[in-house]
Amino acid sequence: MKVRPLAVGAMVAAGLLAPLRQDDSAAPRSPVAAARLVEDVSGPADLSWGKLRAWRRAGDGWLVLWQPSHGAWVLRALVKDDPHPVLWRLQAAPWLPGVRLSEPLARELVGAREVIDARRIERLARRDWDLSGQRLAGGLVLGRDLPEPPPKRPDPWPAMLAGALLAGALCLVLLPGNLTQRWTVALTGALVGLVAVIPSVVAVGYPAFRVGVRPWVAQLAIFAAGSLVSTALAAFAARFGALRGRPRALELGVAAGLGLVAGRLAPAEPLISVAGLTARAVVWLAVTVALGYLAAVAAIGLRELLHPLRRARLPLLASLLAGAVATAGSWLGPVAAMLVAAAGPRNRACWTATTLVGFWIVGSTLVSCAWVEPLRDAGLLLLGGAGGLVTLAAIEQ
Amino acid sequence: MSVLRRGGFLIVATICCAATIHLTVGRGVGGREVAVGAVRRAFAGLDYHPLGEPEAFLVANQELAWAVERVGGDSGWAGADGGALLWRVHFPGGGEGAATPGGAVWAVRRPIPADPGANHFPATVQRPLRESLARVFPDVEQWQWTAAQSWREEDFTWHRVTFTTPAAGLPEGWESFIEVEMAGSTVVSFQRHTEPLASDVGVVMGRIAELELLRSVGLLGMVLALTGVMVAGAEQVAFRKNVSLLAGLVVGAVTWVAGTAAGLAPWECALGVIVAGGVIGLLPWSADRPSSRLLLAAPAGIGAGLALLALPQLVSALGGWLPVRASFPPQAGVAMLAGKMWFPALTEEPLLRGALPFLAAPIAGWWGGALVGALVGCLLHPVPAVPLAASLATEFGLHLGMAAVARWGGLACAILARGLCEGLVRRGSFPAGGGVDALILGSVLVVLLAASRNGRRRQA
Numbered sequence: 018m019k020v021r022p023l024a025v026g027a028m029v030a031a032g033l034l035a036p037l038r039q040d041d042s043a044a045p046r047s048p049v050a051a052a053r054l055v056e057d058v059s060g061p062a063d064l065s066w067g068k069l070r071a072w073r074r075a076g077d078g079w080l081v082l083w084q085p086s087h088g089a090w091v092l093r094a095l096v097k098d099d100p101h102p103v104l105w106r107l108q109a110a111p112w113l114p115g116v117r118l119s120e121p122l123a124r125e126l127v128g129a130r131e132v133i134d135a136r137r138i139e140r141l142a143r144r145d146w147d148l149s150g151q152r153l154a155g156g157l158v159l160g161r162d163l164p165e166p167p168p169k170r171p172d173p174w175p176a177m178l179a180g181a182l183l184a185g186a187l188c189l190v191l192l193p194g195n196l197t198q199r200w201t202v203a204l205t206g207a208l209v210g211l212v213a214v215i216p217s218v219v220a221v222g223y224p225a226f227r228v229g230v231r232p233w234v235a236q237l238a239i240f241a242a243g244s245l246v247s248t249a250l251a252a253f254a255a256r257f258g259a260l261r262g263r264p265r266a267l268e269l270g271v272a273a274g275l276g277l278v279a280g281r282l283a284p285a286e287p288l289i290s291v292a293g294l295t296a297r298a299v300v301w302l303a304v305t306v307a308l309g310y311l312a313a314v315a316a317i318g319l320r321e322l323l324h325p326l327r328r329a330r331l332p333l334l335a336s337l338l339a340g341a342v343a344t345a346g347s348w349l350g351p352v353a354a355m356l357v358a359a360a361g362p363r364n365r366a367c368w369t370a371t372t373l374v375g376f377w378i379v380g381s382t383l384v385s386c387a388w389v390e391p392l393r394d395a396g397l398l399l400l401g402g403a404g405g406l407v408t409l410a411a412i413e414q
Numbered sequence: 415m416s417v418l419r420r421g422g423f424l425i426v427a428t429i430c431c432a433a434t435i436h437l438t439v440g441r442g443v444g445g446r447e448v449a450v451g452a453v454r455r456a457f458a459g460l461d462y463h464p465l466g467e468p469e470a471f472l473v474a475n476q477e478l479a480w481a482v483e484r485v486g487g488d489s490g491w492a493g494a495d496g497g498a499l500l501w502r503v504h505f506p507g508g509g510e511g512a513a514t515p516g517g518a519v520w521a522v523r524r525p526i527p528a529d530p531g532a533n534h535f536p537a538t539v540q541r542p543l544r545e546s547l548a549r550v551f552p553d554v555e556q557w558q559w560t561a562a563q564s565w566r567e568e569d570f571t572w573h574r575v576t577f578t579t580p581a582a583g584l585p586e587g588w589e590s591f592i593e594v595e596m597a598g599s600t601v602v603s604f605q606r607h608t609e610p611l612a613s614d615v616g617v618v619m620g621r622i623a624e625l626e627l628l629r630s631v632g633l634l635g636m637v638l639a640l641t642g643v644m645v646a647g648a649e650q651v652a653f654r655k656n657v658s659l660l661a662g663l664v665v666g667a668v669t670w671v672a673g674t675a676a677g678l679a680p681w682e683c684a685l686g687v688i689v690a691g692g693v694i695g696l697l698p699w700s701a702d703r704p705s706s707r708l709l710l711a712a713p714a715g716i717g718a719g720l721a722l723l724a725l726p727q728l729v730s731a732l733g734g735w736l737p738v739r740a741s742f743p744p745q746a747g748v749a750m751l752a753g754k755m756w757f758p759a760l761t762e763e764p765l766l767r768g769a770l771p772f773l774a775a776p777i778a779g780w781w782g783g784a785l786v787g788a789l790v791g792c793l794l795h796p797v798p799a800v801p802l803a804a805s806l807a808t809e810f811g812l813h814l815g816m817a818a819v820a821r822w823g824g825l826a827c828a829i830l831a832r833g834l835c836e837g838l839v840r841r842g843s844f845p846a847g848g849g850v851d852a853l854i855l856g857s858v859l860v861v862l863l864a865a866s867r868n869g870r871r872r873q874a
Binding site for chain 2: 088114190229234241248249
């Protein structure tokens with residue numbers, strides 16, 4: 018009787034099926050479908066929208082963005098999961114010419130019947146009106162203000178990750194052990210793949226598309242930023258390497274189960290946006306290897322920092338994990354990878370962390386996307402990953 | 415041999431000084447006295463004689479200046495028309511005005527007299543208003559009355575009138591109007607306005623927005639490089655290797671002073687201090703680094719400045735546009751120019767030419783790191799251009815040049831060369847005058863003296 022493969026399979030199944038508190042907020046449609054909904058039913062009719070450039074998951078809806086190639090205006094729309102009504106807002110460059118409407122005419126144009134607050138904004142060659150959130154640029158109706166995302170609170174988890182990463186890098190220099198460059202090669206390969214598909218990934222760079230900035234410049238900026246970060250990561254990995262170690266199926270099974278739970282507990286909003294891409298699998302792979310490697314280095318640093326605690330180390334890591342589950346939100350995946358890898362031996366940290374991050378992405382996608390393509394891809398990855406782990410367990414036994 | 419060497423040094427120094435004088439003297443924004451005289455004459459035309467010696471300072475509308483320059487091409491003063499560049503004149507005894515460097519009065523405001531004369535009815539104010547203005551603007555009869563409003567304050571009737579004026583000297587499609595205020599029978603103030611064609615100013619404002627976005631990518635690159643410096647520095651401390659903390663502190667302090675003089679926000683100064691101090695203080699000064707040949711600094715800096723100043727004409731000949739002048743500073747003064755010269759030199763050169771090649775050397779070699787540094791650096795300070803690539807290519811060329819200087823002359827040489835180059839390039843955006851010229855020429859002399867002393871020490 019081969020118990021170990023069964024145990025590993027059971028861990029993955031437990032991570033997938035464990036009953037968790039969920040708020041049923043899976044996105045029912047892809048961002049492209051949401052954009053098509055806006056194009057069909059709403060938006061300014063008498064203006065060229067340009068192409069669909071970017072999207073972003075915002076709470077229980079999609080923010081989608083169109084911009085013509087000259088970049089002089091940007092159309093944003095918020096499509097809630099319950100899509101009625103669709104909110105849209107046009108932003109026009111301040112230098113675009115227009116007309117100077119009086120307040121009564123402006124009210125007439127937006128169809129305001131009741132008394133509303135009116136604010137006049139003088140531009141270079143036109144007059145804008147803000148009528149209690151309804152905007153006019155010259156004689157052009159701009160739609161309503163979209164809800165602002167809530168301000169981000171300072172988060173201690175990224176700071177903890179960064180500190181542990183610095184400590185880990187120093188540990189790899191001071192106490193190197195048996196270093197290997199295989200992870201560097203894998204990471205570099207994954208990042209090269211990512212850079213190659215960046216032109217089809219720019220849609221998740223929503224903040225880069227601005228009024229007055231031509232879309233190709235925004236896309237160039239995203240490409241440059243992605244290339245820079247990828248180069249820095251590859252250089253970091255080449256400088257510090259990783260510890261050589263053979264993976265253990267049971268440890269990886271635990272990591273996989275925990276990763277699935279972490280993804281299902283707190284799906285990361287950026288991952289939901291990535292699920293809308295056609296090149297999602299390449300991004301998942303690059304993110305898995307990059308975050309897994311960085312979490313492993315951070316885990317090595319955290320392990321050495323907690324070394325003086327001796328027996329108290331594991332309870333402390335467990336309590337940190339409990340704290341992360343409660344408060345880390347979108348950071349739960351990398352933080353859990355660091356904490357779980359720090360609980361195990363140094364030389365297997367990369368395997369553990371990468372497995373946890375990979376299954377976190379799968380879990381997050383399964384629970385937050387309800388349209389077929391990402392579910393299919395995530396399902397295939399889940400089957401492939403679980404199959405690989407079970408095979409590894411069988412070989413070990 | 416020593417005589418030959420000394421003679422060679424003297425020849426290089428003489429050429430450098432001559433080139434600096436050629437590139438600085440007479441290249442600033444002149445017309446201060448002309449503008450003051452024009453404002454005085456305008457006041458005299460309004461029957462007001464201001465007392466005392468006025469203060470005059472330069473103000474610029476950057477977007478408008480670049481838009482005028484792009485549309486106007488090589489003709490006349492780049493960016494001086496349309497009120498983009500004004501001398502604002504303050505008289506200590508009351509009264510202020512503004513005029514272009516060419517002497518066109520742009521705005522005037524005089525104190526309200528105790529007895530401003532008889533009040534006019536709104537319906538009859540046009541004729542006396544035109545007659546009052548005719549003593550300042552001979553072409554006032556050609557102006558078109560556009561809008562007017564009147565109101566009563568105490569015993570006087572005020573009138574505010576807008577005239578559309580002929581847009582002489584402005585690009586096609588641009589409009590110009592003037593707002594005049596009159597109390598009783600006295601013209602108290604007038605102010606010209608220029609309304610550019612939306613597409614002309616849109617090109618410039620769009621490019622500025624695009625370059626801001628690209629600059630954020632450059633800053634990301636600098637932050638990543640700084641992270642590498644911190645990790646490498648921590649490694650140095652952990653292995654108890656020698657670190658030059660004192661040198662780092664000194665360079666950091668100098669950087670703070672330069673940033674403050676350049677009018678930068680405290681956080682920018684602090685970031686500059688961390689960058690410059692961190693690189694100089696924490697990175698190891700290994701033997702494989704190029705040694706300092708400071709004699710290269712002044713010729714390299716002046717040569718780079720000369721090339722950058724010549725590029726707009728080249729781009730124009732190829733059918734594009736690159737601004738002749740760098741961006742105008744918020745305040746024009748010697749200290750401001752000193753800050754603008756040395757802050758980028760002290761922060762960017764150590765990071766892009768010192769730290770990045772050092773960090774990248776084991777993986778991509780010194781030149782690989784320098785190339786990444788040039789790619790990051792070219793995103794930091796480009797000015798709007800048509801096509802945009804012209805500006806990025808110009809900056810990339812400058813940074814590649816500085817990489818070559820750093821490779822053959824050492825990091826200190828690159829810092830000095832970059833400072834001199836920045837001074838020469840920015841000279842045209844500062845007022846003409848001896849102080850600013852003396853600063854640049856003095857910097858060149860100091861760099862040459864340092865090179866001479868360094869050469870003697872190497873020889874010894």
